[in-house]
Amino acid sequence: MPHFGGNSIMKITIAEAGNHAGKEVTIGAWLANKRSSGKIAFLQLRDGSGFIQGVVVKSDVGEEIFQQAKSLTQESSLYVTGVVQEDSRSPFGYELSVTGVKVIAEAVDYPITPKEHGTEFLMDHRHLWLRSRKQHAVMKIRNEIIRATYEFFNEKGFSKVDPPILTGSAPEGTSELFHTKYFDEDAYLSQSGQLYMEAAAMALGKVFSFGPTFRAEKSKTRRHLIEFWMIEPEMAFYEFEDNLEVQEQYVSHVVQSVLKNCQLELERLGRDTSKLEHIQAPFPRITYDEALKFLHEKGFDDIQWGDDFGAPHETAIAESYQKPVFITHYPTSLKPFYMQPDPERGDVVLCADLIAPEGYGEIIGGSERIHDYELLKQRLEEHNLDLDAYKWYLELRQYGSVPHSGFGLGLERTVAWISGVEHVRESIPFPRLLNRLYP
RNA sequence: UCCGCAGUAGCUCAGUGGUAGAGCAAUCGGCUGUUAACCGAUCGGUCGCAAGUUCGAGUCUUGCCUGCGGAGCCA
Numbered sequence: 001m002p003h004f005g006g007n008s009i010m011k012i013t014i015a016e017a018g019n020h021a022g023k024e025v026t027i028g029a030w031l032a033n034k035r036s037s038g039k040i041a042f043l044q045l046r047d048g049s050g051f052i053q054g055v056v057v058k059s060d061v062g063e064e065i066f067q068q069a070k071s072l073t074q075e076s077s078l079y080v081t082g083v084v085q086e087d088s089r090s091p092f093g094y095e096l097s098v099t100g101v102k103v104i105a106e107a108v109d110y111p112i113t114p115k116e117h118g119t120e121f122l123m124d125h126r127h128l129w130l131r132s133r134k135q136h137a138v139m140k141i142r143n144e145i146i147r148a149t150y151e152f153f154n155e156k157g158f159s160k161v162d163p164p165i166l167t168g169s170a171p172e173g174t175s176e177l178f179h180t181k182y183f184d185e186d187a188y189l190s191q192s193g194q195l196y197m198e199a200a201a202m203a204l205g206k207v208f209s210f211g212p213t214f215r216a217e218k219s220k221t222r223r224h225l226i227e228f229w230m231i232e233p234e235m236a237f238y239e240f241e242d243n244l245e246v247q248e249q250y251v252s253h254v255v256q257s258v259l260k261n262c263q264l265e266l267e268r269l270g271r272d273t274s275k276l277e278h279i280q281a282p283f284p285r286i287t288y289d290e291a292l293k294f295l296h297e298k299g300f301d302d303i304q305w306g307d308d309f310g311a312p313h314e315t316a317i318a319e320s321y322q323k324p325v326f327i328t329h330y331p332t333s334l335k336p337f338y339m340q341p342d343p344e345r346g347d348v349v350l351c352a353d354l355i356a357p358e359g360y361g362e363i364i365g366g367s368e369r370i371h372d373y374e375l376l377k378q379r380l381e382e383h384n385l386d387l388d389a390y391k392w393y394l395e396l397r398q399y400g401s402v403p404h405s406g407f408g409l410g411l412e413r414t415v416a417w418i419s420g421v422e423h424v425r426e427s428i429p430f431p432r433l434l435n436r437l438y439p
Numbered sequence: 440u441c442c443g444c445a446g447u448a449g450c451u452c453a454g455u456g457g458u459a460g461a462g463c464a465a466u467c468g469g470c471u472g473u474u475a476a477c478c479g480a481u482c483g484g485u486c487g488c489a490a491g492u493u494c495g496a497g498u499c500u501u502g503c504c505u506g507c508g509g510a511g512c513c514a
Binding site: 229230 | 440449451463464470471472474475476507508509510511512513
């Protein structure tokens with residue numbers, strides 16, 4: 001028997017295999033799948049860093065090790081020792097010529113077999129489903145998007161600021177909030193950190209947040225989660241147009257980073273990368289009025305000025321562009337109280353939604369914020385909001401108010417779009433859905 | 440909440456009123472380059488739950504439960 005984990009054989013990860021070609025190494029791994037014949041066996045190994053095939057040849061390892069390899073069960077954990085071989089037949093470029101296998105823990109009757117499964121079954125086994133090649137690839141892309149986000153904002157001089165998750169008042173009156181108790185008081189789970197980020201921008205200039213948000217909406221579509229993650233930048237002295245430029249640069253940077261650093265993952269997902277390659281700033285912009293005219297020309301007669309766009313409308317608009325498209329200057333009545341009116345037209349606000357291509361819907365909502373104290377107070381009253389609860393927010397306009405803008409990007413929709421997965425439930429490790437709180 | 444579809448073996452499904460089926464998984468055997476490997480055999484069932492129609496219900500009717508797809512709302 002060969003030795004395992006001893007001093008003479010280096011323990012490496014699969015991702016590092018290319019640096020050890022021709023050398024004998026040990027890999028801690030799980031058995032994703034296996035195939036075998038009378039005299040050769042193929043072990044599909046994964047260790048989180050990647051996937052590699054182990055080849056066990058009976059005439060090389062002898063009867064005992066060969067029989068052991070043949071009897072391994074799916075998802076058993078192993079220390080596999082072997083020689084790293086460059087091999088053009090492997091999509092990864094390398095194989096492991098196995099010299100020995102040590103079982104750490106045997107897995108009996110792993111539920112997710114290498115065949116097709118339904119959504120309910122896979123979601124019930126989400127804790128195991130994450131191990132599959134496709135889900136692994138989506139999680140790696142999610143991680144790359146997060147990494148590229150920090151990189152982008154750090155390079156641009158932003159500071160990361162963390163708004164609270166437990167809040168006493170509703171940032172927006174529209175969405176349903178999760179209610180909880182804060183000792184004897186009522187409290188709500190945050191559905192946006194924006195108002196706090198505005199305060200932070202007055203302290204630190206350019207800031208961004210990255211955290212979970214909660215919407216108790218009975219939404220049941222491929223674009224909705226109950227708990228999802230948002231990136232919310234807020235910038236002092238940035239006006240409407242400055243805001244759009246940050247957004248298109250940020251989204252472009254994220255897409256290009258994934259293209260550069262996640263090639264294997266995109267390939268494994270079968271993503272058509274040609275549709276991502278030209279995602280470069282600037283992005284097209286159309287106003288709400290222009291979008292409405294376009295929709296009427298397309299034959300949508302179910303919508304008139306002052307109505308919000310539905311999913312079919314957004315998709316129709318997105319389909320006529322190769323890039324994400326900004327829809328700007330929505331009617332004031334459709335948008336939250338804090339958005340700055342267009343100085344040339346009081347009935348629309350300086351806002352923009354960014355609609356992703358290929359039917360993934362709105363990935364960003366943003367606007368210039370009202371910085372005039374009297375106007376903001378008036379809007380709060382118009383929306384029947386409690387002035388006491390918003391006292392601190394109004395004070396931002398009393399002490400050195402400046403023009404400022406910001407936006408919120410929905411991480412899961414962005415992951416789903418870039419990965420090309422159909423549903424946002426696959427773009428977060430443990431999705432919280434209308435009828436699912438477990439696992 | 441509304442509209443539509445579905446629930447049969449561990450998984451994916453076929454079975455439209457007359458003996459409960461297939462592929463995969465599992466178990467055993469065969470196979471020296473497999474890529475959801477393949478070939479042979481074995482094992483595997485409260486047909487979502489309840490009531491009804493019928494000589495007879497997986498199949499038809501009603502109610503309920505669960506899930507999926509979409510809508511509204513939103514990122």
